[in-house]
Amino acid sequence: MAERDQSRTRILDAAAATLRARGLAGARLSEIAKIAGMLAPSLYHHFGSKDELVEEVMMEGIYHNTRHIVSHVEVLGSGASPIQRLETAIRSHIDFLLTGDDYSSAVARVFDDLPDDMKKRVVAAYSGFDNYWRDLIVAAQKDGSADADLDPTVVRKFLIAMLNSSSSWYRPGKLGPAQIAEQAARMVISGFAAR
Amino acid sequence: MAERDQSRTRILDAAAATLRARGLAGARLSEIAKIAGMLAPSLYHHFGSKDELVEEVMMEGIYHNTRHIVSHVEVLGSGASPIQRLETAIRSHIDFLLTGDDYSSAVARVFDDLPDDMKKRVVAAYSGFDNYWRDLIVAAQKDGSADADLDPTVVRKFLIAMLNSSSSWYRPGKLGPAQIAEQAARMVISGFAAR
DNA sequence: GTCTATAATCAGATAGAC
DNA sequence: GTCTATCTGATTATAGAC
Numbered sequence: 001m002a003e004r005d006q007s008r009t010r011i012l013d014a015a016a017a018t019l020r021a022r023g024l025a026g027a028r029l030s031e032i033a034k035i036a037g038m039l040a041p042s043l044y045h046h047f048g049s050k051d052e053l054v055e056e057v058m059m060e061g062i063y064h065n066t067r068h069i070v071s072h073v074e075v076l077g078s079g080a081s082p083i084q085r086l087e088t089a090i091r092s093h094i095d096f097l098l099t100g101d102d103y104s105s106a107v108a109r110v111f112d113d114l115p116d117d118m119k120k121r122v123v124a125a126y127s128g129f130d131n132y133w134r135d136l137i138v139a140a141q142k143d144g145s146a147d148a149d150l151d152p153t154v155v156r157k158f159l160i161a162m163l164n165s166s167s168s169w170y171r172p173g174k175l176g177p178a179q180i181a182e183q184a185a186r187m188v189i190s191g192f193a194a195r
Numbered sequence: 196m197a198e199r200d201q202s203r204t205r206i207l208d209a210a211a212a213t214l215r216a217r218g219l220a221g222a223r224l225s226e227i228a229k230i231a232g233m234l235a236p237s238l239y240h241h242f243g244s245k246d247e248l249v250e251e252v253m254m255e256g257i258y259h260n261t262r263h264i265v266s267h268v269e270v271l272g273s274g275a276s277p278i279q280r281l282e283t284a285i286r287s288h289i290d291f292l293l294t295g296d297d298y299s300s301a302v303a304r305v306f307d308d309l310p311d312d313m314k315k316r317v318v319a320a321y322s323g324f325d326n327y328w329r330d331l332i333v334a335a336q337k338d339g340s341a342d343a344d345l346d347p348t349v350v351r352k353f354l355i356a357m358l359n360s361s362s363s364w365y366r367p368g369k370l371g372p373a374q375i376a377e378q379a380a381r382m383v384i385s386g387f388a389a390r
Numbered sequence: 391g392t393c394t395a396t397a398a399t400c401a402g403a404t405a406g407a408c
Numbered sequence: 409g410t411c412t413a414t415c416t417g418a419t420t421a422t423a424g425a426c
Contacts, residue, residue, distance in 0.1 A: 007409080023308045025220030029402065041403080042410045050402065083388060109307065112363055113218045137387075146387050151370065154378045155387060161360030162353045168307055169352050183349045191386025192332075192341050192350060193278055202391080224420065236421080237392050245420065 008046050010036045016057045016102035020167075024054065024110040051118060058114070058122045061103035066129045068096045073136070082140035087189060089136055090163065091181040097167040098177035108164035130156065159188060203241050205231045211252045211297035215362075219249065219305040246313060253309070253317045256298035261324045263291045268331070277335035282384060284331055285358065286376040292362040293372035303359040325351065354383060 014035035072092040140146035209230035267287040335341035
């Protein structure tokens with residue numbers, strides 16, 4: 001990797017960590033620069049503006065997250081049931097968020113606050129991710145293994161909001177990422193009521 | 196109500212609407228003042244600072260929301276099962292958010308971005324709300340009607356995050372607040388998988 | 391109790407040396 | 409490619425007239 005790319009990567013990493021921790025307005029260029037080992041004006045050699053930097057973090061986050069989930073689900077092979085595939089996606093998403101991917105956590109944290117024009121582009125980039133979840137949900141319904149009276153879009157919105165929230169309240173303790181993921185999968189698929 | 200209280204209330208309403216729509220950093224005192232029918236410096240006659248105003252909106256939001264949910268649940272009377280009570284709380288919470296309470300939506304939107312010291316106080320005020328949900332959850336588990344292997348705290352966090360998210364993605368359309376609430380209750384209690 | 395005018399602060403962004 | 413110095417613009421907050 002070229003030196004230039006190393007600096008870019010360090011800046012992006014620093015921006016993702018800062019956005020995750022402080023939100024959009026709270027993330028100062030001076031802090032991002034400090035973590036990346038430079039001063040704020042130096043960032044402008046690599047990025048045109050704060051917005052440009054933020055947007056690249058969003059795009060990376062979405063890309064990383066999608067790839068991570070898809071690769072875990074697809075490893076199951078064609079023998080897996082739709083519900084098994086959905087369960088794997090849920091576990092994989094939580095694990096990704098809680099095991100420290102700053103990029104996807106940054107997306108979860110700042111998405112609502114993005115300026116409208118950037119949000120449009122980020123939503124467009126998100127569509128692959130959304131569609132993937134939607135397909136998992138619809139497949140389980142077509143298969144007869146899931147409740148067909150639930151609206152797939154509503155299920156997806158609720159599900160992703162619930163999973164994403166974990167990055168804001170999770171603290172290492174009694175329950176680790178795997179246990180949280182287990183709880184999420186159980187709650188979503190089987191529901192809270194006893195069978 | 197005294198004139199002074201009227202102005203205060205107008206300002207609080209305007210702040211809640213603006214916080215809900217624009218987030219913490221995006222909510223400008225000039226916009227809040229304009230909605231309240233005055234100019235920004237006039238706000239300082241009623242509130243000491245932006246933070247003070249924001250904190251009062253948070254406290255009102257939590258108070259409104261808790262009262263709304265509790266009153267709907269308690270109306271069920273002592274004959275209702277724990278699951279019925281939980282279902283009522285879910286429906287009531289969604290309905291409250293989507294039928295336009297700016298205060299509780301503002302809490303959902305800006306909570307993560309609050310400055311640390313204010314957040315501590317807001318969390319403390321939230322404890323009554325959290326405990327009420329927790330009691331609903333634990334009661335259903337003790338009763339044997341809910342999955343006792345789920346951690347009550349994790350269930351509560353996931354549940355509230357999921358319900359709160361609706362205020363950011365809901366738009367009046369095919370499904371109204373009551374239908375969204377119905378979907379949420381069904382998804383949480385029965386789960387996504389077919390029985 | 392609200393206004394006009396203005397101060398104080400702060401963060402993003404630019405210019406230009408090295 | 410990073411620095412120091414500076415500018416710009418926006419926003420909270422204050423002073424004091426009315």
